[in-house]
Amino acid sequence: MPxxxxxxxxxxxxxxxxxxxxxxxxxxDTGAVYGLNPVGAFIRKRMDxxxxxxxxxxxxxxxFEDVPDEVELEVSAFVEELVGMGFAEYLES
Amino acid sequence: MPRxxxxxxxxxxxxxxxxxxxxxxxxxxxxxxxxxxxxxTDEWLAFFDELGRSSVMEVTLGGGEPFVRAxxxxxxxxxxxxxxxxxxxxxGTLITEDMAAFLAGTRRCNHxxxxxxxxxxxxxxxxxxAGTFRKAVHAIEVLQAHGVPVAVRVTVHHRNVRxxxxxxxxxxxxxxxxxxxxxxxxxxxxCRDHADGVALTVEDRVLAMTTLESLNERYGGRxxxxxxxxxxxxxxxxMVRKTAEGGAAGDCPGGCLSSCGGVFSKLAVRADGVYVPxxxxxxxxxxxxxVDGLEDVWNNHPELERLRTRQTLPLAGFDECGGxxxxxxxxxxxxxxxxxxxxxxxxxxxxxxxxxxxAESGLGADTFLPGNGVTP
Ligand code: SF4
Ligand code: SF4
Numbered sequence: 001m002p003x004x005x006x007x008x009x010x011x012x013x014x015x016x017x018x019x020x021x022x023x024x025x026x027x028x029d030t031g032a033v034y035g036l037n038p039v040g041a042f043i044r045k046r047m048d049x050x051x052x053x054x055x056x057x058x059x060x061x062x063x064f065e066d067v068p069d070e071v072e073l074e075v076s077a078f079v080e081e082l083v084g085m086g087f088a089e090y091l092e093s
Numbered sequence: 094m095p096r097x098x099x100x101x102x103x104x105x106x107x108x109x110x111x112x113x114x115x116x117x118x119x120x121x122x123x124x125x126x127x128x129x130x131x132x133x134t135d136e137w138l139a140f141f142d143e144l145g146r147s148s149v150m151e152v153t154l155g156g157g158e159p160f161v162r163a164x165x166x167x168x169x170x171x172x173x174x175x176x177x178x179x180x181x182x183x184x185g186t187l188i189t190e191d192m193a194a195f196l197a198g199t200r201r202c203n204h205x206x207x208x209x210x211x212x213x214x215x216x217x218x219x220x221x222x223a224g225t226f227r228k229a230v231h232a233i234e235v236l237q238a239h240g241v242p243v244a245v246r247v248t249v250h251h252r253n254v255r256x257x258x259x260x261x262x263x264x265x266x267x268x269x270x271x272x273x274x275x276x277x278x279x280x281x282x283x284c285r286d287h288a289d290g291v292a293l294t295v296e297d298r299v300l301a302m303t304t305l306e307s308l309n310e311r312y313g314g315r316x317x318x319x320x321x322x323x324x325x326x327x328x329x330x331x332m333v334r335k336t337a338e339g340g341a342a343g344d345c346p347g348g349c350l351s352s353c354g355g356v357f358s359k360l361a362v363r364a365d366g367v368y369v370p371x372x373x374x375x376x377x378x379x380x381x382x383x384v385d386g387l388e389d390v391w392n393n394h395p396e397l398e399r400l401r402t403r404q405t406l407p408l409a410g411f412d413e414c415g416g417x418x419x420x421x422x423x424x425x426x427x428x429x430x431x432x433x434x435x436x437x438x439x440x441x442x443x444x445x446x447x448x449x450x451x452a453e454s455g456l457g458a459d460t461f462l463p464g465n466g467v468t469p
Contacts, residue, residue: 012176013176014148014150014176015148016098016099016100016102016148016150017099017148018098018099019096019097019098019099026148026150026176028150028173028176028177028178028201029200029201031178031203033150
């Protein structure tokens with residue numbers, strides 16, 4: 001998917017914030033549970049349909065230290081994985 | 094110590110105090126979980142909305158017998174609406190074709206656990222009552238036909254301990270279940286009144302361990318146990334092996350009352366809506382649903398906090414453990430069982446005590462070394 005495509009979390013899945021900014025995603029339809037590190041949890045919290053992969057990459061670069069140059073590629077792979085597991089979907093731009 | 098989750102991940106609920114049977118070993122009807130009245134539908138539905146807001150993932154409905162509640166489908170819809178999955182613990186006698194179809198249609202059922210204690214009516218019904226076997230087996234068959242996962246629980250007691258090979262053959266070969274789990278009729282609940290005829294004697298426990306370990310080998314690990322003889326045999330093998338290898342003494346989680354992880358990730362509710370730490374600790378009241386907030390109880394109730402620090406209590410501090418070689422590798426057993434047997438959840442459970450079991454059975458510790466069978 002192009003980096004400009006907006007992303008929205010699947011509202012029928014559960015986002016559980018845990019301690020130290022880690023989080024769990026739970027898909028009640030499949031029973032799948034997916035652990036998110038603080039960066040993943042930061043992105044998932046902002047998946048309200050108004051932001052794209054590129055926006056997430058910019059926000060991550062702004063908020064975290066030592067962000068690698070290829071952050072957009074990494075964010076893109078992460079979002080792709082969430083979409084593949086039914087935790088999020090791309091919106092038509 | 095394990096980290097406490099921000100909210101419980103799972104909730105176990107006695108959704109009713111009523112049951113259509115009176116199995117002789119049932120813990121429920123002589124425990125503090127035997128409460129006066131069930132809550133109305135609306136209160137449970139409001140609670141499920143709160144669970145949804147708190148991102149709870151799973152609800153287990155037990156009792157009593159959940160299927161005696163005519164509003165059970167409405168309650169399950171409330172669970173599904175709040176993005177949770179669920180399991181039901183049942184005696185199986187009230188599960189109809191229509192109910193199985195309903196459960197399948199929700200697509201959120203982790204499993205229905207049906208209790209089966211024998212491969213024939215006479216053995217199964219020896220504790221559960223006449224006419225229950227055929228209905229429970231029918232329940233398994235209709236659930237299977239609708240694709241609802243079935244988990245069978247076999248409670249091992251004095252009257253079926255010699256029938257375990259037939260039970261395994263019936264469940265795994267006959268009904269084609271992927272696995273089944275085992276427990277034991279312990280001194281909880283009604284079993285306290287009928288202990289002579291129902292509870293496992295020391296000889297029975299030895300026989301159950303021997304039989305279940307060998308059946309489990311024959312069936313490729315398809316027999317499970319979180320408690321009872323098979324779980325004890327596994328736990329005690331580990332303790333004896335580590336002790337023989339000479340582990341360091343006194344470091345937790347071995348060496349402390351560390352066996353219960355439940356209080357870090359789940360909570361329970363009695364049929365009258367009272368929060369308790371576990372369905373096996375029904376006397377420790379923590380507040381009431383829809384009056385006391387779930388997250389407040391979970392994060393702030395002093396008794397829950399105290400139960401979590403149970404993990405740090407060293408076994409060496411208990412008189413009954415004095416001089417025991419197994420201290421570094423013992424975890425003290427389930428607090429629910431210690432509460433029933435000793436009156437306190439903050440002591441080791443006598444039922445989980447290897448030293449006591451060896452003394453009572455006359456077995457040598459080498460019985461539990463690798464390669465050795467549990468034989469007298
Ligand atoms: S009290 Fe016993 S049954 Fe309940 S969670 Fe703890 S170990 Fe398990
Ligand atoms: S006496 Fe029993 S409970 Fe205490 S440490 Fe030894 S085996 Fe464990």
